[in-house]
Amino acid sequence: MGYRSDVLQAIAFPSKDKLLSFLTECRLDGVIDKEELDHYEVRVFCDMPDLPETKFTYVLHADFRDVKWYESFSDVQQHEAMLELANDRRYPTCFIRLGEETEDIVENVDSGYDDTFEFYWWDYGYQVYRGYDISDADATLTMQDFIKTNRSSDDGQQPETSESQDTVSA
Numbered sequence: 001m002g003y004r005s006d007v008l009q010a011i012a013f014p015s016k017d018k019l020l021s022f023l024t025e026c027r028l029d030g031v032i033d034k035e036e037l038d039h040y041e042v043r044v045f046c047d048m049p050d051l052p053e054t055k056f057t058y059v060l061h062a063d064f065r066d067v068k069w070y071e072s073f074s075d076v077q078q079h080e081a082m083l084e085l086a087n088d089r090r091y092p093t094c095f096i097r098l099g100e101e102t103e104d105i106v107e108n109v110d111s112g113y114d115d116t117f118e119f120y121w122w123d124y125g126y127q128v129y130r131g132y133d134i135s136d137a138d139a140t141l142t143m144q145d146f147i148k149t150n151r152s153s154d155d156g157q158q159p160e161t162s163e164s165q166d167t168v169s170a
Contacts, residue, residue: 005099007064009079010126012056012092012112019058022089031085032078039064039079056092069097087112094126 013019019042026032043059062079069076086093092112098105107128 002068003100004066005064005069005097005104007062007067007069007098008094008096008126009062009064009083010094011060011083011086012094013058013060014056016058018091019060022060022086022091026082026085029085031081036075036078096126096128098128 011022013022023037027034027037040060040062043061045057045059071077071080083093083095087110090112093108093110095108096106105128
């Protein structure tokens with residue numbers, strides 16, 4: 001089956017024209033093929049507060065879940081080459097790889113431009129944490145409340161259910 005990882009790659013651009021120019025360069029120079037480029041989406045941040053020096057409103061973003069990320073694979077080489085080109089062009093980049101092992105975390109971020117400008121990826125919602133997200137439910141019951149509300153009543157009628165706590169307690 002092989003070792004699997006979750007990988008995030010992002011590149012920030014100050015304008016749509018810069019993003020389009022970068023994508024054109026990637027395709028014309030054979031950095032990445034169309035099939036691999038289709039893994040990306042463009043995230044647009046219109047209501048971000050102005051950051052020093054410039055405002056980056058376009059983020060080219062790819063999120064790979066449960067993938068084999070080996071440097072010897074041609075698809076991985078393409079994504080890494082695209083990130084390297086973005087670094088060469090001094091665009092802010094973010095690469096995060098979470099391996100199967102708890103300690104196996106690679107986080108490479110570059111603020112681009114120069115050392116006087118700090119690009120904070122977490123302002124754009126990019127951050128590393130080991131955990132998971134759970135969607136909100138309409139109601140959440142502790143196990144005791146669930147059992148109590150679902151016991152058969154003496155009169156043979158179905159017990160009433162009530163919305164309970166917002167979280168499950170141990």
